[in-house]
Amino acid sequence: MLQTRTRRRAWIAGLATVVMAGAGFALSTQFANAQQSTLRSGADALGIDIGVAVNDSLLQNDSTYRNTIATQFNSVTAENGMKMEAVQPSQGSFNFSQGDRLIAFAQENDMSVHGHTLVWHNQSPGWVQNLSGEALRQAMEDHITTTMNHWEGDVATWDVVNEVVGDSNGQLRDSFWLRGLGEGYIQQAFEYARAADPSADLYMNDYSIDGINAKSDTYYQMAQDLVSQNLLDGMGFQAHLILGQVPGNMEQNLQRFADLGLKVRITELDVRIQMPASQQELEQQAEDFRRVVDICTNIADCSGVTVWGLRDGDSWVPDVFEGYGAPLLYNDDYTTKPAYDAVLEVLGGTPPDDDTTPPDDTTPPPTGDGDCTAVIDVVNDWGSGWQGNVLITAGDSAVSGWTLNWTWPSGQSISSSWNADISSSGSSVTASDVGWNANIAAGQTMNAWGFVGSGASASPQVTCTAG
Numbered sequence: 001m002l003q004t005r006t007r008r009r010a011w012i013a014g015l016a017t018v019v020m021a022g023a024g025f026a027l028s029t030q031f032a033n034a035q036q037s038t039l040r041s042g043a044d045a046l047g048i049d050i051g052v053a054v055n056d057s058l059l060q061n062d063s064t065y066r067n068t069i070a071t072q073f074n075s076v077t078a079e080n081g082m083k084m085e086a087v088q089p090s091q092g093s094f095n096f097s098q099g100d101r102l103i104a105f106a107q108e109n110d111m112s113v114h115g116h117t118l119v120w121h122n123q124s125p126g127w128v129q130n131l132s133g134e135a136l137r138q139a140m141e142d143h144i145t146t147t148m149n150h151w152e153g154d155v156a157t158w159d160v161v162n163e164v165v166g167d168s169n170g171q172l173r174d175s176f177w178l179r180g181l182g183e184g185y186i187q188q189a190f191e192y193a194r195a196a197d198p199s200a201d202l203y204m205n206d207y208s209i210d211g212i213n214a215k216s217d218t219y220y221q222m223a224q225d226l227v228s229q230n231l232l233d234g235m236g237f238q239a240h241l242i243l244g245q246v247p248g249n250m251e252q253n254l255q256r257f258a259d260l261g262l263k264v265r266i267t268e269l270d271v272r273i274q275m276p277a278s279q280q281e282l283e284q285q286a287e288d289f290r291r292v293v294d295i296c297t298n299i300a301d302c303s304g305v306t307v308w309g310l311r312d313g314d315s316w317v318p319d320v321f322e323g324y325g326a327p328l329l330y331n332d333d334y335t336t337k338p339a340y341d342a343v344l345e346v347l348g349g350t351p352p353d354d355d356t357t358p359p360d361d362t363t364p365p366p367t368g369d370g371d372c373t374a375v376i377d378v379v380n381d382w383g384s385g386w387q388g389n390v391l392i393t394a395g396d397s398a399v400s401g402w403t404l405n406w407t408w409p410s411g412q413s414i415s416s417s418w419n420a421d422i423s424s425s426g427s428s429v430t431a432s433d434v435g436w437n438a439n440i441a442a443g444q445t446m447n448a449w450g451f452v453g454s455g456a457s458a459s460p461q462v463t464c465t466a467g
């Protein structure tokens with residue numbers, strides 16, 4: 001973390017140089033004016049990475065793509081270009097061209113590079129999948145060593161192993177690596193990686209481990225073991241999420257890994273929507289992005305958040321999840337989506353619309369009472385139902401009564417509740433205080449009330465009105 005903060009200050013100092021040098025991918029002069037309102041300036045001020053997965057052919061061919069990435073992000077990951085099939089397509093013949101191109105771009109724009117990935121069951125060349133035993137072990141060692149040596153000093157963090165745990169009951173994934181080398185291959189991979197570049201931070205990375213579950217529990221145990229041998233520095237949570245389904249215990253989950261002395265990182269964030277996406281769904285998506293980035297900013301050892309692609313049309317989602325799309329921050333014409341504004345706000349920036357003075361006919365906020373915010377915290381989920389606790393926070397002045405409104409994203413309902421008056425109409429819910437829990441002191445958070453929900457657990461955006 002300290003390293004990251006130091007590097008960020010260096011970036012600010014280097015900014016003038018970058019703008020004046022007019023380097024290969026020099027930023028436009030608008031950049032200087034816009035810098036208070038970019039994701040990048042916000043993340044720099046917080047000392048965290050805001051990253052994006054980069055598509056190699058767009059990087060080469062689309063200057064708007066390059067400029068948007070250089071302006072808005074301070075970190076990049078190769079979407080495909082550092083995977084084994086790209087780097088070592090045939091045994092012993094290495095092709096670093098895509099990664100070299102990305103690193104050159106990152107260095108010209110003073111961005112960090114997250115390496116993805118060394119040992120994975122997908123996008124590995126055929127030749128390695130046909131090996132086993134000593135030949136496979138040697139191939140793994142050679143691949144890790146040669147790749148990390150080549151980019152030593154240029155790649156700050158590496159996903160050493162990717163997706164090594166399966167999707168049911170927390171067992172190791174049945175892959176050619178496991179079959180050919182046995183369980184010890186994961187630790188071996190980290191030993192080779194540590195030796196190849198002792199200055200790089202070494203990560204494990206996977207999907208569906210964003211909340212607390214059997215799969216993330218397995219990683220937690222592996223992490224304890226690797227940390228005790230000084231082989232692991234970070235845990236990557238891909239966060240390929242479905243609209244409205246940020247796990248209620250995601251922060252608690254990341255925190256338990258951070259408590260092991262690890263950095264945590266959200267490595268491949270996207271929030272997919274069943275197409276076509278409505279305006280309301282895009283607003284919900286903004287809240288999901290807001291929540292995930294907020295979790296990272298709440299955890300001291302969260303090194304950053306990377307989104308898995310720039311524009312919706314660049315995303316892998318429609319190819320893989322039938323009927324889903326629109327999972328990212330940008331539209332295809334490079335205009336920003338509500339999710340962009342939400343991320344910018346969490347990072348401390350101001351979306352352009354909020355810069356303008358409100359029109360005269362804007363209804364002023366109620367006077368004589370404070371403002372408030374509220375979140376639904378999913379504290380338990382037993383499959384057929386779940387428990388939500390509702391936390392209400394008063395703003396700068398005290399609150400002496402509250403009413404909450406929200407819309408369930410996907411058919412949830414409340415089966416029982418305590419300490420609030422509830423009324424529902426379709427998917428809309430209104431909840432208000434029951435007198436004794438009406439008063440919240442300025443700046444305080446009250447665990448005000450709770451309920452048992454049916455359907456999939458959810459944390460929709462809640463509007464809190466004080467008074």
Ligand code: XIL
Nearest residue numbers: 079080116162207238268308315316
């Ligand atoms: C995806 C890329 O986005 C696609 O372009 C490619 O065809 C397949 O891989 N988990 C990972 C990423 O770790 O490497 C994957 O990226 C998405 C899921």
